[in-house]
Amino acid sequence: MSMKKCQIDVVIVGSCNMDLISYVSRFPKPGETIHGKRFCTGFGGKGANQCVMASRLGAKTAMVGKVGDDSYGRDTIMNFKENNVVTDFLNTTKESSTGVAPILVDDSGQNSIVIVSGANFQITPVDVQQALSQMESPKVLVCQLEILQETVLAALKEARALGITTILNPAPGVPGLPDEFYQYSDFFCPNETETELLTGLSVSCVEEAKKASLVLLDKGCKTAIITMGGEGAVYATAEARTPLHVPVDAVTPVDTTGAGDAFIGSLAFYLANHSSLELGEMIKRSCEIASTSVLSPGTQTSFPWKQSLHPHLL
Ligand SMILES: Nc1ncnc2c1ncn2[C@@H]1O[C@H](COP(=O)(O)OP(=O)(O)OP(=O)(O)O)[C@@H](O)[C@H]1O
Ligand SMILES: *[C@@H]1O[C@H](CO)[C@@H](O)[C@H](O)[C@H]1NC(C)=O
Ligand SMILES: *[C@@H]1O[C@H](CO)[C@@H](O)[C@H](O)[C@H]1NC(C)=O
Ligand SMILES: *[C@@H]1O[C@H](CO)[C@@H](O)[C@H](O)[C@H]1NC(C)=O
Numbered sequence: 001m002s003m004k005k006c007q008i009d010v011v012i013v014g015s016c017n018m019d020l021i022s023y024v025s026r027f028p029k030p031g032e033t034i035h036g037k038r039f040c041t042g043f044g045g046k047g048a049n050q051c052v053m054a055s056r057l058g059a060k061t062a063m064v065g066k067v068g069d070d071s072y073g074r075d076t077i078m079n080f081k082e083n084n085v086v087t088d089f090l091n092t093t094k095e096s097s098t099g100v101a102p103i104l105v106d107d108s109g110q111n112s113i114v115i116v117s118g119a120n121f122q123i124t125p126v127d128v129q130q131a132l133s134q135m136e137s138p139k140v141l142v143c144q145l146e147i148l149q150e151t152v153l154a155a156l157k158e159a160r161a162l163g164i165t166t167i168l169n170p171a172p173g174v175p176g177l178p179d180e181f182y183q184y185s186d187f188f189c190p191n192e193t194e195t196e197l198l199t200g201l202s203v204s205c206v207e208e209a210k211k212a213s214l215v216l217l218d219k220g221c222k223t224a225i226i227t228m229g230g231e232g233a234v235y236a237t238a239e240a241r242t243p244l245h246v247p248v249d250a251v252t253p254v255d256t257t258g259a260g261d262a263f264i265g266s267l268a269f270y271l272a273n274h275s276s277l278e279l280g281e282m283i284k285r286s287c288e289i290a291s292t293s294v295l296s297p298g299t300q301t302s303f304p305w306k307q308s309l310h311p312h313l314l
Contacts, residue, residue, distance in 0.1 A: 005136040006088060009272040010054045010061040011164070013128055013155040014047020015120040015146035016090070017099040018072040019299070025107050043079045043300050045099060045120070046144040046171055049258050052083045053265025054142075056305045057289070058314070059272045062086035062138075064131045064155075065147075066119040072098035073119070079300075089131040093122050099146075120147050125154030132158055139272040142167045142264060145174065149181075156184035165271055168221075169264045173197035179219050187267065188221035191260050195226050209234040210243035217241065225283060227263050229256070232287045237279070246280060248287040251295060258299035263290040265303075285313050 022036040043052075047065055055061040063085050067073030069092050076098060080087045096118040105111045128151060132138070141159040143152045143166075152168070159166045168185040170177060173194030182188055192203045199215045202208055209226045213236040216224035225235040232248035253259075266286035270277060277285075289304060296302040306314055 003134070006062070006086065006134055008060055008062045008086060008135045008138045009140065010051075010059045010268045011064060011132070011135065011138045011141045011159075012047050012051040012054070012061065012143075012268075013064045013123070013131075013141065013147070013151070014050070014144045015045035015099055015117070016043075016048040016063070016065050016067055016076050017045035017101045017115065017120070017146075018042075018076065019044040019101045019103055021103045021105060023105050027104055027106055027112060042298055043076060044101060044258075046146050046169065046261055047142075048076070048080070049261035049299055049303075050142055050144070050169070050265040050268065051080070051085055052300050053262050053289075053303050054268045054272075055083050055085045056303055057266060057269040057273075057309075058306045059269040060086070062089055062131075062135065064089040064123070064128055066091050066093050066096075066122045066127075068092070068096055068098040068119045069094050070098055072100065083300075089134070091127070093119050095119070095122055115146075117146065123147050123151050125151050127151075128155045129158055132162060132164075137162075138164055139275070140165045140167065140268045142169070142268050144169045144171050145177075146172070153180060153184065156181070160184050167264065167268060167271075169260070170194055170198060171260065175200075182216065183220035185221040187223050187225060187271075188216055189225045189227065189264060189267070190216075191227045192229070206231060206234060206245045210236070210245070213243045214241065223279070225267075227260055227287075227290075229259070233263070233283050235279070235283055244280060246283045246287060248284075248291050251291055253294040255297040255302065256294045258302060259290045259294050261299070262293040262303055263287065266290065288313060
């Protein structure tokens with residue numbers, strides 16, 4: 001019996017969370033009850049965000065993940081559908097609730113966040129292998145570190161064996177990430193804070209990021225890309241070992257949440273849909289798309305659709 005395979009270009013293996021945001025004048029003390037001023041929900045999880053970004057740019061994108069058998073899970077699936085994401089590999093589990101991130105934001109804009117991973121920690125290496133076996137030669141696979149490390153590593157290894165380009169966004173950062181995570185990454189893409197955690201080096205300017213990019217290469221990735229907020233990005237390839245800075249036109253940010261996810265989702269789109277572009281150009285365009293996302297509030301709500309972008313980006 002032959003099963004028809006699903007045509008996919010970008011596969012995201014990662015987290016889906018529901019952000020539950022309460023705006024308060026100050027944080028409550030232990031045991032205290034206070035009244036919040038405003039509440040809103042938002043679709044989040046680094047995996048889901050990157051997936052939605054790649055899909056909005058026009059890549060045929062699938063999410064491999066898990067949600068709970070609850071209303072947040074059903075809303076998450078509906079949100080993916082509204083963003084043209086293939087949800088055939090996004091399962092519902094009765095073992096855990098959908099991942100949530102209750103967030104408090106105070107008057108000064110400080111936040112405190114609790115992440116309850118829930119169903120995200122139920123994604124197994126076997127789930128990923130089965131999903132990939134049902135896809136017709138995907139081009140790019142993207143992971144982050146909001147799911148079990150063993151599942152991430154299995155996904156990277158399986159993708160490498162299938163000839164799929166791998167991107168690892170090592171977020172949240174962890175000190176002492178084993179070298180295998182680098183070795184199976186074609187593109188290893190941390191931000192400044194994550195790079196500091198991973199390398200033990202200070203990364204507060206372009207020159208320091210250039211040095212750190214070589215340390216990331218030494219751990220075994222083929223290309224290291226460090227995102228630097230308003231400074232754009234720094235990258236280096238194992239072939240050339242010459243770190244390069246890609247500046248971005250600095251803008252006055254309204255809300256930078258999700259800028260890193262917009263960058264990763266865009267990079268996945270360019271690698272899948274415009275593979276003949278020079279790498280520096282892909283990074284430049286990804287920075288430009290990420291910079292538009294900091295100009296409006298929210299996470300996925302601030303990600304552009306391809307229709308709204310200047311044609312030179314597509
Ligand atoms: N102030 C800014 N001006 C212009 N572009 C920006 C600005 N902040 C972020 N960007 C764009 O977004 C990309 C990713 O930003 P950054 O390095 O801050 O990621 P991050 O720290 O993972 O983001 P997040 O705020 O979601 O944690 C940058 O490479 C840049 O292209
Ligand atoms: C991306 O590639 C897919 C085919 O795999 C195609 O259907 C789609 O139109 C492309 N999108 C863009 C924006 O190039
Ligand atoms: C989804 O469920 C099917 C059927 O139970 C299973 O074979 C597959 O591994 C699951 N995939 C994921 C991503 O959970
Ligand atoms: C880098 O990303 C992490 C999430 O992994 C975030 O907490 C941190 O603030 C980011 N660093 C910068 C400099 O934006």
